Amino acid sequence: MDDDTQRPLLPTAKKALDRLKFEVAEDLGFDDDIDQKGWANMTTRQVGKIGGTMVKRLIQRGQEALSKEE
Numbered sequence: 001m002d003d004d005t006q007r008p009l010l011p012t013a014k015k016a017l018d019r020l021k022f023e024v025a026e027d028l029g030f031d032d033d034i035d036q037k038g039w040a041n042m043t044t045r046q047v048g049k050i051g052g053t054m055v056k057r058l059i060q061r062g063q064e065a066l067s068k069e070e
Contacts (some may be wrong), residue, residue, distance in 0.1 A: 017054075024053045 008014050025031055030046055039047075 020054055020057065021050060024050050024057065028053065 008017055022031075022034075025034055028046075028049060030042070030050065033042060033046065042050075
């Protein structure tokens with residue numbers, strides 16, 4: 001699915017988001033599943049866990065960046 005809801009707000013961030021997605025998948029132990037099955041065949045639970053963890057990390061990074069501005 002490559003509609004507007006799947007595009008990053010900042011197109012220049014796409015590579016960084018892809019790196020984060022793979023980093024999170026590896027941290028969660030899904031890298032072997034991705035290598036064997038591909039992203040399209042991941043379960044909804046696995047993809048949801050990856051996405052949820054990505055959001056948590058992005059929020060954490062945003063909070064860290066904001067705290068450095070003070």
